Amino acid sequence: MDTTITVILVEDHTIFRTGLKVILADEPAISIVAETGRGGESLELARRHRPDVVIMDISLPDLDGIEAVRRILAELPETRVLMLSMHNEPEIVCAALSAGALGYLLKDCASDELLEGIRTVMRDELFISRHIAGAVVRNLMGLTVDPADQTALPTLSPRETQVLKMLAQGSNNKEIAWHLGISVKTVETHRAQVTRKLNLHSIADLTRYAIRSGLISPE
Structure with missing residues (x-):
């Protein structure tokens, strides 16, 4: 059985994208099937290749990464998206996760963390850079909610x-x-x-x- 993880890279800085390719080239279980520096083109490539994982930047020249994620997952919900960005603001991270991304890494992460992120989202599990996880959780979970005011779940079995x-x-x-x-x-x-x-x-x-x-x- 083929266990190769197919990946599309969406990153507008050519040098950085080249560095990602060098890192991933050493992993026999990962295959880069396409790359682009534009958010709009990422949707076309995703349609064509139907990758397992899209590694997506946020700041792109034509269509921002968060909107690109929404469009890709609207058509290809089985695709996993791992954001890779310089932005560490919890609000931006949460917006990416709410759009459907399963992972969020900072661009200064180590190569081991990148590979761990890819493998984690492939298991349909959430992965957030350890350097921002605490701040993101506090923002994402809304810690101002009164624990005594718990929402009932009448519609779920x-x-x-x-x-x-x-x-x-x-x-x-x-x-x-x-x-x-x-x-x-x-x-x-x-x-x-x-x-x-x-x-x-x-x-x-x-x-x-x-x-x-x-x-x-x-x-």
């Missing part, structure tokens, strides 16, 4: 609530299936029901909802 909680804690579909003793297909069905009922489609939004509902602690 007990099993759907379990799946939501485990997704928010970072578990992927296979891990949830193993823990609950059900099939991966059943987990996928429950996950689809949760996103439909709550109208929340990104892991970041589901996690924020779980925090505000008291299902998990914002640690």
Whole structure:
């Protein structure tokens, strides 16, 4: 079975993009299938190649990376997006995650962290640069919410609530299936029901909802 991770690079600085290619070229399990310096073109390339992962900058000359993420995932929801940016402001990170990105790294990250980020989002898990994770969590989870004022979950079944909680804690579909003793297909069905009922489609939004509902602690 082919386990190669296909990647598209979206970065407008040619020198930096070349550096990324050098790093990833040493990884036999990763294959760069396309590259561009423009956000608009990234959508065309994603349609053509249907990559596993798109590594996306935010500051692009024609279409900003966050809007590019929205457009790509609207057409190709199975694609994982890992943002790689110089911006470390929590508001920008949260906007990228809410758009559907599964990961966010700073451009001064080590190559090992980049590779870890790619592997993590491939497991459908959230990955945030360790240097900004604390600030992002505080912003994303809304720590001003009164813990006593927990949102009720009347529309979710007990099993759907379990799946939501485990997704928010970072578990992927296979891990949830193993823990609950059900099939991966059943987990996928429950996950689809949760996103439909709550109208929340990104892991970041589901996690924020779980925090505000008291299902998990914002640690």
